Amino acid sequence: MATSPIIDINTLDVVIDEKAILNQVSFSLSAGEILGLVGPSGCGKTTLLNAIAGFLAPVTGEITIDGKPCFSTNTTVAPEHRHIGVIFQDYALFPHMSVAENIAYGISQYDKHSQQEKVKKLIAMLKLEGFESRYPHQLSGGQQQRVAIARALAPEPKLLLLDEPFSNIDARLRNELMIELRQLLKSLSMTAVFVTHNKDEVFTFADKIAVMHQGHILQFGHPVEVCKQPCSWQVADFLQLGSWLNATLYHDKLDTPLGLLSINNEFDRQDNQIALLIKPQHLKVMVDQHGESVIQHINITEQGYHYIVAPVSSKHDYQLSVYSEQVIQIGQQVQLSIIEHDYILFRRDNGMS
Numbered sequence: 400m401a402t403s404p405i406i407d408i409n410t411l412d413v414v415i416d417e418k419a420i421l422n423q424v425s426f427s428l429s430a431g432e433i434l435g436l437v438g439p440s441g442c443g444k445t446t447l448l449n450a451i452a453g454f455l456a457p458v459t460g461e462i463t464i465d466g467k468p469c470f471s472t473n474t475t476v477a478p479e480h481r482h483i484g485v486i487f488q489d490y491a492l493f494p495h496m497s498v499a500e501n502i503a504y505g506i507s508q509y510d511k512h513s514q515q516e517k518v519k520k521l522i523a524m525l526k527l528e529g530f531e532s533r534y535p536h537q538l539s540g541g542q543q544q545r546v547a548i549a550r551a552l553a554p555e556p557k558l559l560l561l562d563e564p565f566s567n568i569d570a571r572l573r574n575e576l577m578i579e580l581r582q583l584l585k586s587l588s589m590t591a592v593f594v595t596h597n598k599d600e601v602f603t604f605a606d607k608i609a610v611m612h613q614g615h616i617l618q619f620g621h622p623v624e625v626c627k628q629p630c631s632w633q634v635a636d637f638l639q640l641g642s643w644l645n646a647t648l649y650h651d652k653l654d655t656p657l658g659l660l661s662i663n664n665e666f667d668r669q670d671n672q673i674a675l676l677i678k679p680q681h682l683k684v685m686v687d688q689h690g691e692s693v694i695q696h697i698n699i700t701e702q703g704y705h706y707i708v709a710p711v712s713s714k715h716d717y718q719l720s721v722y723s724e725q726v727i728q729i730g731q732q733v734q735l736s737i738i739e740h741d742y743i744l745f746r747r748d749n750g751m752s
């Protein structure tokens with residue numbers, strides 16, 4: 400049986416200072432789903448969170464939360480009546496209130512006993528026992544985040560909005576906190592939308608990803624599916640799924656600086672200016688003093704040596720990313736070969752880097 404969505408956004412447009420900031424944004428999430436909003440700086444991620452929260456008014460479109468229209472042509476529900484919990488990037492804890500008082504802030508309409516019971520439960524859930532009387536400045540970044548989460552969860556919202564929730568957390572702790580928070584949200588069947596600059600956070604924390612660009616959602620789906628089949632070069636580029644190789648059609652084959660490749664998938668053959676997305680796993684590198692490419696840069700990573708390889712000849716222009724266990728020096732000439740696969744091809748675009 401299909402369940403109705405907890406959040407349903409339909410053709411939302413936001414205009415600020417006569418500039419279109421969100422353009423025909425639509426998506427929906429079922430109960431318990433976590434969505435990661437990603438995209439380049441200024442693409443409208445925070446604006447979308449603010450529109451959902453009710454902090455700014457869209458021009459057109461609809462926002463429905465748990466079946467209740469919160470925004471439409473003739474409805475605007477105030478933020479405090481949308482049943483949404485918001486966790487801001489800097490947590491926005493009240494500095495003059497203790498941990499317990501911060502958590503109880505949104506449930507002041509409850510009687511004292513119910514407030515205390517609720518705070519006690521959240522303190523335990525977020526592992527904040529012993530910190531009840533402390534003030535925000537006496538807590539670490541991770542502890543402050545837990546208080547912000549407890550405060551947002553206290554009124555039992557239908558939806559949580561999180562603006563870059565992990566950006567202030569030490570990199571070593573980040574993964575641990577993400578896993579812990581995800582488990583907590585899953586145990587509560589809490590639906591959440593979070594903004595991040597870090598695509599790796601999406602893979603650890605989210606069920607769905609929305610890749611935004613200039614106010615549009617370019618692609619929405621399961622993170623693995625989006626990475627497997629990016630719908631546009633902007634999505635592939637933003638998610639850093641691989642590097643680009645120019646190609647043209649030549650007698651039913653792809654003519655590339657690395658040789659001819661058979662086309663093994665559907666492709667619009669009208670386009671002759673092609674950009675081929677090459678994921679590092681589809682590229683092999685071999686030392687060859689007569690090779691057509693040269694090692695330009697080396698990074699040492701968990702997956703082995705990461706090489707950036709460029710052409711020897713100035714006739715070509717590429718910067719390909721390839722991993723290898725082999726140690727190769729900068730400046731060494733190499734031979735690159737592409738492993739046959741379902742190539743991902745896009746029409747070449749001026750904006751490509």
Ligand SMILES: Nc1ncnc2c1ncn2[C@@H]1O[C@H](COP(=O)(O)OP(=O)(O)OP(=O)(O)O)[C@@H](O)[C@H]1O
Pocket residue numbers: 415416420438439440441442443444445446447596
């Ligand atoms: N109050 C405002 N007044 C004028 N322009 C605004 C306002 N808020 C946002 N904008 C503009 O809207 C666009 C989207 O901003 P937004 O903060 O939503 O982007 P973002 O994707 O969250 O960016 P970042 O990743 O840098 O936080 C930007 O061009 C920004 O300058």
